[in-house]
Amino acid sequence: MNAPILVINCGSSSLKYALIPAVSGQPRLSGIAERLGSDRAILRLRNLQGEKTTIELPGASHGDALKVILDNLGSCRPIAIGHRVVHGGERFTQATLIDQDVVQDIRETTTLAPLHNPANLEGIAATQELFPGLPQVAVFDTAFHQTLPAYAYRYAIPAELYERHGIRRYGFHGSSHAYVAERLSILSAQGRGGWIIAHLGNGASATAIWQGQSIDTSMGMTPLEGLVMGTRSGDIDPGILLHLMHQCGWSSHDIDQLLNHRSGLLGLSGLTNDMRELEQSAAEGHAGAKLAIDVFCYRLAKSIAGLSCALPMLHGLAFTGGIGENSPLIRARTLTYLTHLGVHLSPNSNGELSHGMEGRIDVGRGLELWVIPTDEEGYIAVQTRHLLDNMSDTPASCHPQEVPA
């Protein structure tokens, strides 16, 4: 594999990786370690032929898992490492070469993302130890949204809370939205026009893009705001939280558990956070599953219509993420609420597009409707390569050759 970039995405108890070759479209080594720090830690590896292996790693840390991953890279040695970092605050507006100052700045941003940034820092520390001397780059989920105007990112609360504590909307899923926006600019005759991208996975967010830049997005200071998600509530009347605290004696821990882990599709259905299972159960007549799908689609449509205000002109919509890429039902149901925006869905094209396929699902008039499989790892690798390319002392083998196909 020629001059690959190792992309690392650390969660609190998980570590995803992919070795991205310099030439796009080539196969990738990839895998995921889960339940790290517990007796049930495992590592699932996928080789260049797509064959999968599972290795049990009881008690393994992020660093332990990385050592096993390194052993399994064989002769494929990365030339650099790209890290997904969830929160870059206002300090990071683009991919950044990691040094001790950058690590310190990411650490200081931890107050804004206490669940995510510590895990990202753990991954950085482990790879610095295992790959000393290799360039390491941080690619921030929030960076793409640093172009939001103040009227979109400020909350209507006292200014002091923004000025002293950084409380504002930041937005997330930046690598996914940026990747899809780039694909749209290549695929559509409208190019870098006005788009709304719906990233619908376990986490979900929608972003309004104008001329390739994020103008507004549904997530806020944390990835909890906005759309209905797998287990997250999305938007909720803040008065409900006051009510639960004052009238029902709930603690901040109870509320955290409620909003982040027990709500969304899971809470509404009482069944599962998995959209495939919900579709199946709804088809069999389960009332909670039907309601969860209805709320998910209606709230998504409402968010898309709201985000359209951010754009001088709306050329089209794009769906991505596990649900957006694979569920004709969710796309169709959502679009039924948006006919006033000029949506004309082709049921045939919509039904045909899933499992990593890219294409248009409109009838050829009105808004362009696209399904675009996201590639966050590929985007992080491209950003890492570009950064290295712009460094004067970068060896020739590090020059970017990958342009998203």
Ligand code: AMP
């Ligand atoms: P992600 O977080 O992007 O991996 O997306 C995970 C979500 O995508 C889960 O809710 C899955 O049930 C959903 N998903 C994956 N494939 C399908 C499918 N064929 N139909 C409906 N939902 C799907």
